[in-house]
Amino acid sequence: MRILVMTKPVPDPAANAERLGPDLRLDRAASPSVVNGNDEYGLEAALQLVERLGGEVAILTMAPAAGVETMRKALAMGAMRGVLVADDALAGADIPTTIRVLAAAAATQEFDLLLGGLDTSDGAGGAVTAGVAARLGLPLLSAAALIEPDEAGRTVRVRRLSAKGYDVLQAPMPAVISCTQVLGTPRYPSLKGIMAARSRQITTLSVADLGGDLLPGGGQWPSRVLGVQPPPSRAAGRTITAAPADAAREIADFLAERRLI
Amino acid sequence: MPPTLLVIGEVADGHLTKLSAEIATLAAGLAGSSGGTALGLIVDAAPDGAAAELAAYLPRVVSVASAAAADEVWAPHAAAEARRLLDEGVTHVLAGVTNDGRDVAGLLCGALGWGVLANAAGATWEGERLVVEAVVLAGKAITRSTVDAPSAIVTVTPGAADAVGSGAPGRVESREPAGSPVVPAARVLERVAEAGAEASLEEANVVVVGGRGVGGPEGFELVDELAGLLGGVTGASRAAVDAGWIPYARQIGQTGKVVRPALYLSLGVSGAMQHRAGMQGSQNVIAINRDPDAPVAEIADLFVVGDLFAVGPALSAEIRARRGG
Ligand SMILES: Cc1cc2nc3c(=O)[nH]c(=O)nc-3n(C[C@H](O)[C@H](O)[C@H](O)COP(=O)(O)OP(=O)(O)OC[C@H]3O[C@@H](n4cnc5c(N)ncnc54)[C@H](O)[C@@H]3O)c2cc1C
Ligand SMILES: Nc1ncnc2c1ncn2[C@@H]1O[C@H](COP(=O)(O)O)[C@@H](O)[C@H]1O
Numbered sequence: 289m290r291i292l293v294m295t296k297p298v299p300d301p302a303a304n305a306e307r308l309g310p311d312l313r314l315d316r317a318a319s320p321s322v323v324n325g326n327d328e329y330g331l332e333a334a335l336q337l338v339e340r341l342g343g344e345v346a347i348l349t350m351a352p353a354a355g356v357e358t359m360r361k362a363l364a365m366g367a368m369r370g371v372l373v374a375d376d377a378l379a380g381a382d383i384p385t386t387i388r389v390l391a392a393a394a395a396t397q398e399f400d401l402l403l404g405g406l407d408t409s410d411g412a413g414g415a416v417t418a419g420v421a422a423r424l425g426l427p428l429l430s431a432a433a434l435i436e437p438d439e440a441g442r443t444v445r446v447r448r449l450s451a452k453g454y455d456v457l458q459a460p461m462p463a464v465i466s467c468t469q470v471l472g473t474p475r476y477p478s479l480k481g482i483m484a485a486r487s488r489q490i491t492t493l494s495v496a497d498l499g500g501d502l503l504p505g506g507g508q509w510p511s512r513v514l515g516v517q518p519p520p521s522r523a524a525g526r527t528i529t530a531a532p533a534d535a536a537r538e539i540a541d542f543l544a545e546r547r548l549i
Numbered sequence: 550m551p552p553t554l555l556v557i558g559e560v561a562d563g564h565l566t567k568l569s570a571e572i573a574t575l576a577a578g579l580a581g582s583s584g585g586t587a588l589g590l591i592v593d594a595a596p597d598g599a600a601a602e603l604a605a606y607l608p609r610v611v612s613v614a615s616a617a618a619a620d621e622v623w624a625p626h627a628a629a630e631a632r633r634l635l636d637e638g639v640t641h642v643l644a645g646v647t648n649d650g651r652d653v654a655g656l657l658c659g660a661l662g663w664g665v666l667a668n669a670a671g672a673t674w675e676g677e678r679l680v681v682e683a684v685v686l687a688g689k690a691i692t693r694s695t696v697d698a699p700s701a702i703v704t705v706t707p708g709a710a711d712a713v714g715s716g717a718p719g720r721v722e723s724r725e726p727a728g729s730p731v732v733p734a735a736r737v738l739e740r741v742a743e744a745g746a747e748a749s750l751e752e753a754n755v756v757v758v759g760g761r762g763v764g765g766p767e768g769f770e771l772v773d774e775l776a777g778l779l780g781g782v783t784g785a786s787r788a789a790v791d792a793g794w795i796p797y798a799r800q801i802g803q804t805g806k807v808v809r810p811a812l813y814l815s816l817g818v819s820g821a822m823q824h825r826a827g828m829q830g831s832q833n834v835i836a837i838n839r840d841p842d843a844p845v846a847e848i849a850d851l852f853v854v855g856d857l858f859a860v861g862p863a864l865s866a867e868i869r870a871r872r873g874g
Contacts (some may be wrong), residue, residue, distance in 0.1 A: 304822070306686040314686075326804075383665040384658055391659070407651070410686065412803070413667040414646070414704070418624070418655025420703070427733045428625065428656065431648040433797070445738070448622075449648060451561060452746035453798060457622060459735035469787070469804060470797050510697040511664045514680060516690050524849040525834070529841075535853050536863035539835060540871060542851050546833055547780065548755070548812045549868055 289343035289437060291334040292397050294390055294404040294417065297321040297351050297358035301409050305544035311514040313380050314410055321358045326405025328362075330467030332474040334403055335366045335437050341439060344368050346397065350378065350389050356490050363485035364477030371397065372489040377495055382509035383415050385502070390416065391423035392498040400461045401444060406431055406468050417466040426541065427459035437461065550699070552679070555568045557644040557653050558591045558610075562700060565591075565602035565714075566751055568645040570712035572705045573600055573606035575672060576643050577715055583674050589719075591632065592627045592726075594619040597704055604719040606712070615726040620737050624652035625730030627717045631657060633727050641679060646706045646807075654702050656731050664696035666703045671710075679703070686789060687803060687822040688829070696710035707751060707807045743796040748782040750778045750799065755781025756831070761788035762817015762838065762857055769795055771861045772816060778868050784808065786818045802827035816857040818846025837861065 298318035299306045300344040309315035323331070330536030334345045347362045349355050350373040359370045373393050381389070394402055402424075421428035433454055434447035443460050449468060477485070495502055528535050543549040554576040558569045573589055580587035589610040591605040600612035615629050631642055631653065642657060644650035646668055658665050666672075669681035670691075680694045681703060685692050750756060757779065759772035769783065776783045784806070785799040801808055803826040813831035818824060820836065820843060828834070829848060836849040837857050846852040853860055 301687060301823070304687075306689060308686070308690060308692075312692070347599055365716030383667075384662045387655075387659050388662070401737055406648070407804075409803075411667070413665060414651040415655035415665050415667065415702075418652045421732050422628075422656045423658025425732055427735045428622070428652065429735050430622075430624070430652050444737075449797060450740065451647075451749075453741045453743035454798065455622075455734040455737050456739040456741070458738055459733065463735070467656050468797075473791070475585045480824070509664075511666075511694065512697060513692045513694045514675075519684065519691055519829075522829075522834075522848050522850075524825065525846070525848075525852055527841075527846065527852045527854060529854045532855055532859035532863040533867075535855055535860050536867040538674065539853060539860075540850060540867045542835065543779075543812070543868075544835075544871070546812075548833065549871065 289338055289439060290399045291338060291343065291345045291401045291403060292394060292399040293327060293331045293334050293345060293347050294402070295327040295331065295347045295349050295362050296324045296408055297326045297349065297355050298408055298410040304399035306410060308516050312516060323358055323362050324405050324408045325469065326407060326467050328474040329469055329471040330403035330405060331362055331365060331367060333467065333471045337435065337437065341437070347371065348390065348393055350386060359490055360485045361477065364481040365475055365487045366481060369488055372490055374492055375495045375506045377503060380509060382511040383413050383419070385509060386416055388422060389495065389498065389503045391420045392500055392502055393493060394420060395424065396498070400536070401437065402426070402462065402464045404464070404466055406527045417464060421464035422463065426476045427463040429457050429459055429463055430466040432465050432467050435465060449456065475538045552580070552583055552640040553585055553638045554587040554588040554643060555631060555639045556587065556607065557631060557642065557648055558589050558599060559645060559647060560591065560593045560596070560599040563598050565599040567712065568647065568707050569603065570606060571710045572643050572645060572706065573603055574712050575705065575710040577606055578710065579672060579674065579679070590627070590630055592618055592630050594775060600721045605714040606726055608719040610719055610721045612721050612723050613726050614723065617726065617734065619787070621734035622737060624649055624656060625732045625734040626726065628653045628656040628660070628731040629729060632660065633730065635699050641701055641703060643703045643705055646704050647732065651704060654704050658702055660731050664698055664701050666694055666696060666701055668843065669703050669705045669709055672703065684758045684826065688826050689822065692785040702804045708809050743798050745783065746798055750782050750784055750801070750806050750808055750860045751811055753782035753808065756784045756808050756810045757781050758784040758786065758813065758818055759789055760786035760815065760818030761792070763789065766794040774865055775814065775861060777811065778865060781812070786824050815845065816861055818845055819843050820848060
C-alpha cells in the first residue's frame with residue numbers, strides 16, 4: 289500500500305496567535321507552524337494502514353523552503369519521505385493554483401491512496417483535496433471517518449460523515465480521500481522517530497520541475513483580500529454567582545422574559 | 550456583461566435545505582442589484598419537490614432526476630450538471646459550506662480553474678466585482694475578499710441571508726442527467742443514521758450543549774433532559790466528541806455544525822474560538838461554567854458561575870415547577 293498524504297503547514301492553533309500581515313496575507317512569522325490538524329488525522333490513519341498492510345507513507349507539501357521544518361514533524365510521526373514544492377513564484381498562491389500544483393506534484397508519485405484534509409485551520413477553504421481529485425480524474429471519498437482498503441480487490445471503503453451519521457462508500461484505487469478528526473488522535477513522535485526524521489529524504493521541486501502550464505496568470509492571482517476588521521463584539525452580559533436554586537430561578541426568569549419557556 | 554449566478558441546491562429527506570434557501574435568497578438579491586439573473590440546480594433521485602421549493606426563491610430552476618444520485622456519491626454528479634449549465638453564461642457558482650457543497654466547489658475549482666471565495670457570511674457587488682465577507686483565523690478577523698475575474702465559485706455559510714421567497718414562483722425545467730460525473734463517482738453501499746439524528750441541530754430553535762465539563766457520556770443525560778424540557782436539540786463541543794461521549798454529528802463549531810438558535814444554553818463548555826465559530830449567531834446565550842474566568846463569559850448574555858451538576862438539575866426542577874409539575 290503506497291499512501292501519499294498532502295500536509296499543509298499552518299499556524300499552531302494552540303498558540304492562538306494567527307493574524308494577517310500588513311499585506312493582508314497570513315503572517316507566518318506570528319505563530320509557530322504545525323501540520324494542519326485534518327492532515328495529521330489522515331497521516332495517522334495512513335501510518336496505521338501501512339503498519340498493518342506494509343508499504344510506504346510519503347508526504348507532499350507546497351510551501352516556502354522553510355516548510356521542511358514542519359514536514360520533519362510529519363516524518364517524525366513515521367512518514368518515510370517527503371516531497372516539497374517550493375518556489376518563489378508560488379508566494380500567496382490562490383486555491384486553483386494550489387490545486388494545479390499539488391495535482392501535478394502528486395502525479396509524479398506512485399500511490400494507491402492520496403489523502404488530504406477536509407479543510408485547513410488557517411484557510412478553511414475546504415476545496416483543495418476535491419480539486420486535486422478533479423485534476424487527477426480520480427474518485428473522491430470525502431469527509432472520511434474510517435478508511436478500509438481491500439488490497440486484494442483493489443478497492444477502498446470509506447465511512448463518510450453525513451448530516452445524520454455516516455455513509456459507507458466504495459471506490460477503486462487509486463483514490464483521493466479527505467480526512468477528518470473522527471479518524472482518531474494522531475500519535476506523538478517518539479524520540480526515535482524524531483532522530484530518524486533527520487535522515488529521511490525531502491525532495492524539493494520547483495514549478496519548472498513539474499512542467500505544464502501551472503501558473504497561467506504568470507504568478508498574479510486574481511483572488512485578493514480587500515480589507516480586514518475585528519469581529520463585532522457582543523454586548524456585555526450578566527453574571528450570576530448565586531446558589532444553584534437561586535441561579536436556576538434567575539435563568540428561568542430570563543427564559544420567561546424572552547418567551548423561551 | 551451582467552452576472553448569472555447558479556445556486557447548487559441541496560436536498561435532505563426530499564426537501565430543500567434551509568441553507569440552500571438562504572443561498573438562493575442571497576443570489577436572487579445579488580442578481581437584482583446587478584441587473585443579472587440567478588438560477589438554481591437540483592440533482593436528486595426524486596428532485597421535483599425540492600426543485601419546486603427552490604423555485605420559490607429563484608426565477609428558474611433546473612431539475613435533474615438522477616438515478617445515480619441514489620446509490621453513488623452526489624457531488625461528482627452535481628458538479629457535472631453545474632458544468633453543463635456554464636454554457637448558459639453562468640459567471641458565479643454558489644454552494645453551501647457543507648461536506649457536499651464544498652465537494653462540488655472543490656471539484657469545479659479543479660475542473661475549471663475558477664477562483665474560490667470561501668465561507669461567505671455575506672456578499673455584495675463593488676462595481677462588477679463580487680465581494681464576500683468571511684470570518685477567518687478561528688474567528689479572529691473578518692475579511693472582505695474578491696476575485697478580479699469575471700467568474701468565481703462561492704461557498705456560503707449558514708445565516709448569510711434570511712430565506713425570503715420572491716413572491717412569484719420561478720419556472721422549473723426538468724432535464725435528463727448529463728451521464729458522466731466529473732470524477733468517477735464512488736458507490737454508496739449503506740447510509741447509517743446515528744441515534745438522535747432525526748432532530749436537526751441547524752434547524753433547532755433551542756440548542757443545549759454539553760462540553761468536557763459534563764465529565765462523560767452519562768453527563769449528557771442532564772443535557773438531553775434540559776433539551777427535552779426546552780423543546781431543543783442536544784449539541785456538543787469538540788472535546789466531548791473527541792472523548793467519544795457523543796457522535797460527531799452533534800459537534801458545534803468551526804469543524805462541526807453552525808447553529809443560530811433563539812436559545813443556546815451550554816453546560817461545561819469553555820467557549821474556545823473554534824467553538825464560538827459555530828454558535829455566535831445565536832440570539833440568546835446562556836452558559837453554566839464553574840470557572841468565573843471561562844472565555845464563554847465574553848459571549849454569554851447570562852453567565853452562570855456554578856457546578857453544572859447542581860445548577861442543571863435545579864434548572865430542570867424550576868422549569869417543571871413553573872409548568873405546574
Ligand atoms: C482546527 C481546530 C478546530 C476545532 N474545531 C472545533 C469545533 O468545531 N467545535 C469545538 O467545540 N471545538 C473545536 N476545537 C477545539 C476547541 O479549541 C476547544 O478545545 C474545545 O471547544 C474545548 O471543548 P470544551 O469547552 O468542552 O472543553 P474545555 O475547554 O476543557 O472546557 C471545559 C469547561 O468546563 C468547565 N467545567 C468543568 N467541570 C464543570 C462543572 N462540574 N460544572 C461547570 N463547569 C465545569 C471548565 O471550567 C471548562 O471551562 C477546534 C480546535 C482546533 C485546533
Ligand atoms: N500548500 C499545501 N500543501 C500541501 N497540502 C495542501 C496545501 N494546501 C492545501 N492542502 C491540502 O488540502 C487540504 C484542504 O485544504 P484547503 O482547501 O485549503 O482547506 C489540506 O488539509 C491539505 O491536505
